[in-house]
Amino acid sequence: MSKRILVVDDEPNVRLSYRVTLETEGLAVCEADCAKKALEQFAVHHFDLAILDMRMPEMDGLDLLEEMRKRGLKTPTVIITAYGDIPHAVRAMQLGAIDFLQKPLTPEALRSLVSEILARHVADAETQTKPLPADDFASQLAEAKRLLNLQVFEGAWTHLARALELNSKSPDALNLAGVYFEMQEDYDRAKKLYGKAIKYGPYYEPAQQNMRRIFELFHFGSSNEPMSLGEDA
Amino acid sequence: MKRRIFLGLAPLFVLLIAMGAYAVSLFTKLGNSVDVILRENFRSVVAGQQMKESAERMDSALFFSLVGEEERARKMYTENLPVFRDNLDLEMHNITLPGEQELADKVQHLHNRYAERAEVFWKTADIETRRKMYFSEMLPAFTEVKDTAQDIIRINQDNMVEADREARALSAKSTRYMIFAIIAGLASAAYFAIRLQRSILEPIHALTAVSKELGEGDLDQVVPVMSQDELGQLADAFNKMATKLRAYRQVMGDQILQARQMTEITFSAFPDPIMVLAADGRVSFTNPAANTFLFKLGLKDGLPASVQSEVERVIKGAPDYLPTSFDRVIVFRVDEQEMFVLPRVIGMRDETGKIFGAAVVLQDVTRLRLLDEVKTNLVSTVSHELKTPLTSVRMGLHLLLEERIGSLNPKQTELLLAAREDSERLLRMINDLLDLAKLESGRTALPSVPTEPLALIQSAQEDLRVLVESRGSKLLTKVSPELPRVSVDARQIAHVFSNFVSNAVKHAKPGEEIVLRAKNQDGKVRFSVVDHGPGILPQFQAQLFDRFFRVPGSEQSGAGLGLAIAKEIVLAQGGTIGVQSTPGQGSEFYFDLPGIPNGEVT
Numbered sequence: 001m002s003k004r005i006l007v008v009d010d011e012p013n014v015r016l017s018y019r020v021t022l023e024t025e026g027l028a029v030c031e032a033d034c035a036k037k038a039l040e041q042f043a044v045h046h047f048d049l050a051i052l053d054m055r056m057p058e059m060d061g062l063d064l065l066e067e068m069r070k071r072g073l074k075t076p077t078v079i080i081t082a083y084g085d086i087p088h089a090v091r092a093m094q095l096g097a098i099d100f101l102q103k104p105l106t107p108e109a110l111r112s113l114v115s116e117i118l119a120r121h122v123a124d125a126e127t128q129t130k131p132l133p134a135d136d137f138a139s140q141l142a143e144a145k146r147l148l149n150l151q152v153f154e155g156a157w158t159h160l161a162r163a164l165e166l167n168s169k170s171p172d173a174l175n176l177a178g179v180y181f182e183m184q185e186d187y188d189r190a191k192k193l194y195g196k197a198i199k200y201g202p203y204y205e206p207a208q209q210n211m212r213r214i215f216e217l218f219h220f221g222s223s224n225e226p227m228s229l230g231e232d233a
Numbered sequence: 234m235k236r237r238i239f240l241g242l243a244p245l246f247v248l249l250i251a252m253g254a255y256a257v258s259l260f261t262k263l264g265n266s267v268d269v270i271l272r273e274n275f276r277s278v279v280a281g282q283q284m285k286e287s288a289e290r291m292d293s294a295l296f297f298s299l300v301g302e303e304e305r306a307r308k309m310y311t312e313n314l315p316v317f318r319d320n321l322d323l324e325m326h327n328i329t330l331p332g333e334q335e336l337a338d339k340v341q342h343l344h345n346r347y348a349e350r351a352e353v354f355w356k357t358a359d360i361e362t363r364r365k366m367y368f369s370e371m372l373p374a375f376t377e378v379k380d381t382a383q384d385i386i387r388i389n390q391d392n393m394v395e396a397d398r399e400a401r402a403l404s405a406k407s408t409r410y411m412i413f414a415i416i417a418g419l420a421s422a423a424y425f426a427i428r429l430q431r432s433i434l435e436p437i438h439a440l441t442a443v444s445k446e447l448g449e450g451d452l453d454q455v456v457p458v459m460s461q462d463e464l465g466q467l468a469d470a471f472n473k474m475a476t477k478l479r480a481y482r483q484v485m486g487d488q489i490l491q492a493r494q495m496t497e498i499t500f501s502a503f504p505d506p507i508m509v510l511a512a513d514g515r516v517s518f519t520n521p522a523a524n525t526f527l528f529k530l531g532l533k534d535g536l537p538a539s540v541q542s543e544v545e546r547v548i549k550g551a552p553d554y555l556p557t558s559f560d561r562v563i564v565f566r567v568d569e570q571e572m573f574v575l576p577r578v579i580g581m582r583d584e585t586g587k588i589f590g591a592a593v594v595l596q597d598v599t600r601l602r603l604l605d606e607v608k609t610n611l612v613s614t615v616s617h618e619l620k621t622p623l624t625s626v627r628m629g630l631h632l633l634l635e636e637r638i639g640s641l642n643p644k645q646t647e648l649l650l651a652a653r654e655d656s657e658r659l660l661r662m663i664n665d666l667l668d669l670a671k672l673e674s675g676r677t678a679l680p681s682v683p684t685e686p687l688a689l690i691q692s693a694q695e696d697l698r699v700l701v702e703s704r705g706s707k708l709l710t711k712v713s714p715e716l717p718r719v720s721v722d723a724r725q726i727a728h729v730f731s732n733f734v735s736n737a738v739k740h741a742k743p744g745e746e747i748v749l750r751a752k753n754q755d756g757k758v759r760f761s762v763v764d765h766g767p768g769i770l771p772q773f774q775a776q777l778f779d780r781f782f783r784v785p786g787s788e789q790s791g792a793g794l795g796l797a798i799a800k801e802i803v804l805a806q807g808g809t810i811g812v813q814s815t816p817g818q819g820s821e822f823y824f825d826l827p828g829i830p831n832g833e834v835t
Binding site: 011013014016017018021024055082083104106107108202203208 | 617620621622623624625627628629632635637638663664692696723724727
């Protein structure tokens with residue numbers, strides 16, 4: 001049985017392009033043009049993944065996500081942002097959303113992220129439970145992300161910490177850890193982790209955005225102040 | 234003046250001439266009288282002596298005859314008689330003194346009698362008779378002659394003594410007169426000299442005093458004109474000059490007054506608050522806008538604290554405070570509304586550069602800021618709105634070209650590839666616009682981190698090597714040793730390098746070298762990208778960093794925003810950007826960043 005994916009975007013042409021992209025992968029795609037319609041669909045069908053546009057009239061992507069979680073929907077989500085927008089990563093993580101794509105995207109990027117998330121959540125066919133992940137960086141990170149999607153934060157941190165032990169220079173993992181600590185309101189640690197993420201991945205956009213956001217949060221108007229990007233491990 | 238000097242000196246001349254004449258006459262008189270007296274009297278004395286002597290010889294001759302020496306006695310007598318007569322004759326013609334004539338006559342008379350009696354004597358042959366005659370007649374007669382001659386000698390000698398005494402007296406008197414005359418001369422010379430000095434110096438002193446007061450600004454001074462001479466003319470000329478100066482001051486004063494009124498009216502009409510402060514920080518002038526502003530803020534005299542601190546810095550010698558960026562804006566609440574003010578503080582300096590005050594202009598940028606925000610928001614909104622349709626266009630093109638939903642013939646593929654290329658370009662342009670809008674709003678800055686210039690160059694080389702080598706060029710680095718660290722957002726700087734290098738690559742011929750360079754430039758660190766491409770004509774160099782500017786005739790590629798973004802980035806990092814280019818030889822695009830002094834803890 002093919003996986004079902006809900007695309008929520010107020011632009012029909014955008015929805016069409018997403019649909020074609022995903023259908024060529026053999027996925028079943030449903031569409032909703034607003035948050036309200038999306039919630040209606042959720043009431044009827046089960047979805048393995050939701051693709052939510054950040055900018056929508058009335059309820060935006062995160063508001064919809066919040067409403068979904070309130071209704072007990074644990075569906076993993078991809079948040080589509082616009083270039084130049086800084087998503088509120090902490091609020092998103094609290095709602096279990098850690099995967100972002102920036103408009104305008106390419107079919108390949110959408111396909112690979114969707115398949116990564118779906119793979120993350122593939123349950124063992126027989127037990128319907130997830131087997132213990134292998135003790136390698138990729139598996140540990142994937143498990144951490146899965147648990148984050150499910151809002152099981154403490155468990156997620158265990159795997160994320162292990163992943164970082166295995167590879168302390170992954171911008172992706174460092175950035176996630178940063179968001180995690182920011183969520184714990186440990187801003188100094190969050191800043192250090194973002195700093196490291198930028199250091200090891202100068203073009204890794206999410207870490208840049210997070211650093212900018214946390215920076216604006218605390219240093220607005222005094223952006224010439226030098227700041228450490230974390231010590232070398 | 235000449236006359237004055239002449240009149241002053243003339244009495245001295247007269248005095249000198251009179252004294253000289255007197256002295257000459259005195260000396261002549263003195264010399265003459267002594268000379269004459271001495272000469273005449275001396276002659277009389279000598280004649281007297283000769284008479285005495287010859288008379289004695291004659292007497293001796295007579296006496297000798299008594300002792301039998303008749304021959305010798307006669308001879309002696311006849312020899313001396315003419316001598317006596319000659320001298321008597323001489324004396325008779327040399328009568329100078331009163332009584333001398335009588336004495337001479339007496340001598341002549343006595344001598345004549347003596348000579349008569351001597352004839353008798355000689356005729357007398359008897360010795361005894363002669364002897365008796367000699368003692369009774371001849372000897373007394375001789376004695377009388379001798380005594381009378383002696384009298385002549387005496388009166389002449391007396392006269393000589395008298396003349397000598399008189400001459401001495403005259404000399405002493407003359408000396409006294411001369412001393413008196415000299416003293417009188419000196420006194421009158423001094424008197425005239427002082428008078429002369431006064432008459433010349435007094436007007437000059439007066440002129441000096443008036444000049445001094447004139448110099449101190451009292452133009453109403455007049456020099457008294459006391460004479461018609463050169464000094465009088467000078468005083469007159471001076472007074473005319475003072476009159477002209479007064480007129481000039483009047484004109485200047487009017488002009489200054491006019492300029493002042495003009496300035497005041499201009500300031501009054503100026504909508505922004507203007508305040509002028511003296512060096513001690515006291516407010517010495519405010520325009521009506523400033524009065525209203527300060528009143529509404531409840532500041533009676535004095536400036537808002539944030540402005541005051543800048544004023545103090547400028548007065549202490551800091552450069553003028555002329556911010557342009559909106560992040561220097563100060564917000565006030567006036568009439569329940571936010572007022573955004575950009576303060577400018579300009580030091581007022583005299584010719585020596587010493588600060589004697591400061592002018593403060595509080596530029597009201599509320600509207601400007603609003604407009605700027607609207608513009609930024611507009612760009613941002615429009616770009617976002619453009620993006621949504623672009624997303625589906627781009628997705629669609631990509632999907633078609635994947636050929637997973639159907640195969641394409643070569644023509645279709647070619648067209649779609651062209652469409653995809655342009656959609657990518659469109660995307661880049663929109664992203665550039667968004668970047669620029671964000672940079673302008675000043676909200677993109679990531680924290681600056683002290684970074685080694687070498688690390689920046691190396692990471693740029695790593696990032697860009699593939700791009701450069703794919704075009705058949707070479708990317709080299711050249712970094713001076715011991716450069717100070719710079720405080721930067723490395724990613725932004727990487728963007729600038731990327732922009733410089735991709736520009737260089739576009740114009741580079743295969744095999745050409747592109748150099749990433751870092752060196753010291755006047756205490757700053759200069760990062761640059763050097764190429765050997767066609768270069769840029771000087772007239773375009775200044776505009777290169779303007780947005781949407783493209784060198785005419787160049788290939789169209791981007792929106793002409795790349796260098797404008799680079800410029801915004803470098804400015805935001807506290808640096809300066811520029812280009813040095815020689816057409817035909819290549820270009821060097823550079824940016825200078827201030828180095829962090831060694832040893833500074835960051």
